[in-house]
Amino acid sequence: MKPASFDYLRPATVADALAALAAGGDDARVIAGGQSLMPMLNMRLVQPRLLIDLGRLEELRTLRVEDGWLSVGAAVTQAEVLARRTLAQEVPLLAAALPWVGHFQTRNRGTLCGSVAHADPSAETPLCLVATGGEVVLRNLRRRRTVAAADFFLGPLTTVKAADEIVECIRFPLARPGSGHAFREQSMRHGDFAIAACAATVDGERASLAVGGVADRPTTRSWPLVAGGLPPDLDDALNAFAWDLGGDDDQHATARYRRDLVRRIGRTVLEEALSCRR
Incomplete structure (x- = not known):
């Protein structure tokens, strides 16, 4: 068609x-x-x-660090961000997740801001933006406004962006010394939409897990570290989180399978994030 x-x-x-x-x-x-x-x-x-x-507007082809953020303009492609040599030091979670986004060919055309504006619950970029505490900068003829990523997504393919606004850029906070990050997902094939994706961050005295592909938007949960390690009741906490996410049966997986992925992959990425603290 x-x-x-x-x-x-x-x-x-x-x-x-x-x-x-x-x-x-x-x-x-x-x-x-x-x-x-x-x-x-x-x-x-x-x-x-x-x-x-918007793809050829030089005003939107910005990729730079400013005031403690990595700012990615609306016309910057996924391949350009992934090729940034300092990305793993600046936003390590994004560096870990971008290779899971589509394929080499699609990353040469796809943009991070476009993925955020589209708001697919299984998409990796919205998940990383929420997991890191990022921001979305919206602009129309009258004003420019900034929305926290956690408040931007309302549901599947639904955001707070008004019809006359564009996503001018998205901003990821730079990783702090002593933080750890990890990302994994399960899909039918590499590059397909995630059945469940988990992004973990360990920063300060807390460990956080963000999950995509299960609920209707990226969702996070955090827990305090205990004696510098993960809480001893983590399995129970992950089980409760998995049930709170809900999830549906579809042609790719059952809700029960998705809950099990949250439990298993969630623990794996949290352990990885803790072990790689810088």
């Missing part, structure tokens, strides 16, 4: 893109890498009258 007909605009500036988005209203959509939107267009799940391409 092919998309329904639409007008295509490649604006010269972000201001032009925002003006077109405001004028287009609900009939306009933005595209950067297109790895999420193009399949939806082809299946006619969305049928915009206007498609606004």
Whole structure:
């Protein structure tokens, strides 16, 4: 199947893109890498009258450290971030997760901001953004606002982003000395959507676990360390967390299997994060 007909605009500036988005209203959509939107267009799940391409706007091709954050602009691809030589020191959790995102070919087109805007519950980038305590910077013609990642996602493919806003950039806090991070997921094949994904962070005196692919959005839980180690009742805590996440049966896995993955992979990544504290 092919998309329904639409007008295509490649604006010269972000201001032009925002003006077109405001004028287009609900009939306009933005595209950067297109790895999420193009399949939806082809299946006619969305049928915009206007498609606004942000992918070549130099204003949005920013990838830099500023004020303790790694800022990733809307037009920066997953491959560009993964190729950053200092990424493992700056945001080690993201460096661990990005190789699980799609495949080499799709990472050359897909963007991190596009994945966050799409808000698939199984996606790795939203999970890492929530797990690290990141932020989403939204912009329209009138203002720019910053939303904590934990407050940005409302449910499957649903966020607090207004129709006239774009995700201008996302920001990950730089890893602090003494912190540890680990990521693993289970999928049908490498590069497929995660059946369950677990991102662990150990920072200060707490250990945190963020889970994607089970609930309707990335969800976190944290526990205090005990004598510098994981709590002795961790298995019970992970079991309670797995049940709280809910989960559904689908063609890929049962809810029971997903809960078991949270218990097993969750413990594994928490142990890895604790052991690799820097």
